[in-house]
Amino acid sequence: MGKLMFLFFCLLSFTSISIALDCTQIPASEIYDSNTVNIPKKDGSLQTLPGNFNCVYNISTPTPASHGLYAIVTITNGLQGVNDYILVTKITGSQRKIVSAGNKVETYKVIPGSQLSVQVITKSVVMNSQFAISVQYHSVVIGPSVQMKTGWEMNYLDVKTINQGPFSSLTYVSKEHIVLTLATEALDISIYDNCYFIDGTFDNQRKIYEVDDFFYDDGSKFTTVSHHLTVVSFQENFIQIVLNPVSEVQQFSNFLSVRIVKAVTPFETVFNEAIQLVNFDSVGIVIDGFHIISKPCNAKVVSGPPNNSSKTILDLSTNPSKAQTFNVKDLTVISNGCFFHFTATASN
Numbered sequence: 001m002g003k004l005m006f007l008f009f010c011l012l013s014f015t016s017i018s019i020a021l022d023c024t025q026i027p028a029s030e031i032y033d034s035n036t037v038n039i040p041k042k043d044g045s046l047q048t049l050p051g052n053f054n055c056v057y058n059i060s061t062p063t064p065a066s067h068g069l070y071a072i073v074t075i076t077n078g079l080q081g082v083n084d085y086i087l088v089t090k091i092t093g094s095q096r097k098i099v100s101a102g103n104k105v106e107t108y109k110v111i112p113g114s115q116l117s118v119q120v121i122t123k124s125v126v127m128n129s130q131f132a133i134s135v136q137y138h139s140v141v142i143g144p145s146v147q148m149k150t151g152w153e154m155n156y157l158d159v160k161t162i163n164q165g166p167f168s169s170l171t172y173v174s175k176e177h178i179v180l181t182l183a184t185e186a187l188d189i190s191i192y193d194n195c196y197f198i199d200g201t202f203d204n205q206r207k208i209y210e211v212d213d214f215f216y217d218d219g220s221k222f223t224t225v226s227h228h229l230t231v232v233s234f235q236e237n238f239i240q241i242v243l244n245p246v247s248e249v250q251q252f253s254n255f256l257s258v259r260i261v262k263a264v265t266p267f268e269t270v271f272n273e274a275i276q277l278v279n280f281d282s283v284g285i286v287i288d289g290f291h292i293i294s295k296p297c298n299a300k301v302v303s304g305p306p307n308n309s310s311k312t313i314l315d316l317s318t319n320p321s322k323a324q325t326f327n328v329k330d331l332t333v334i335s336n337g338c339f340f341h342f343t344a345t346a347s348n
Contacts, residue, residue, distance in 0.1 A: 033139035046130035068112030078130030143169035151309035176245035181257035198230035284347030288323035297338035
């Protein structure tokens with residue numbers, strides 16, 4: 001009789017856990033500014049998982065008008081089973097698998113109009129795995145939209161300059177598809193999830209990017225499907241970008257944007273390449289150390305981006321032997337049919 005009662009209570013306990021974990025989603029009534037929602041236990045404590053558990057929790061924020069909400073999602077990892085795991089599908093669409101040996105706490109951001117999902121999976125053997133999810137909602141004011149500059153003016157942004165608080169945004173509008181190139185070096189990028197780029201607007205998101213989604217695989221750039229690009233900053237301080245209409249980029253086989261600082265930056269060009277140099281901190285760019293490898297050399301430096309409105313400020317086919325100082329914030333070095341070396345520094 002005692003063994004029978006023990007089995008009965010074990011079954012009752014298991015059933016109670018299973019009933020408690022029914023994949024209940026966050027109701028719309030709980031999504032508002034300054035509210036914190038804990039899943040699955042309302043007090044935020046860790047929930048013990050039964051075997052063969054498989055549940056997806058979708059965490060979304062409403063599509064904003066002039067105001068919106070973003071969410072900070074904190075996942076507490078109490079997994080014990082080596083085969084149990086938590087699969088996070090981030091707002092960018094990329095996935096991260098959390099296992100028992102992984103980080104005990106991970107934090108993710110959900111920008112206005114986007115969704116993050118957390119799938120919790122256990123196998124048949126009960127290992128007393130646990131987890132908890134905390135979602136904090138915060139209100140935001142959606143930033144302005146600006147028309148991209150045309151002609152000889154280059155479109156570039158040091159993301160920290162738009163910071164107005166915990167959340168800031170800026171949307172660029174173009175008549176063409178937009179190519180974003182990252183001007184920040186890899187060693188400068190210490191935090192990836194403080195900056196997001198939306199192909200589109202908050203209410204029409206074609207795709208969301210983090211820096212590491214395109215930095216290593218796509219030559220530090222991507223091209224939008226839409227004619228809008230929205231920059232989102234959570235007090236980002238390290239990232240600089242340059243934007244071009246696709247017509248300026250597609251004429252080259254290689255296209256780069258580089259932040260110029262007071263330290264010397266060396267370059268080695270390839271055939272049919274454009275290198276946009278930007279002094280984000282001041283005015284003045286010095287180009288030196290020219291060494292033409294292949295002749296004849298059809299290359300030049302133009303003011304601004306590589307288009308018909310930008311003026312040639314140096315003909316590199318002359319193979320200049322002295323340093324050239326340009327009183328500009330940005331310029332483009334263009335190689336149309338030769339290979340050469342040079343260096344660049346900020347004069348101020």
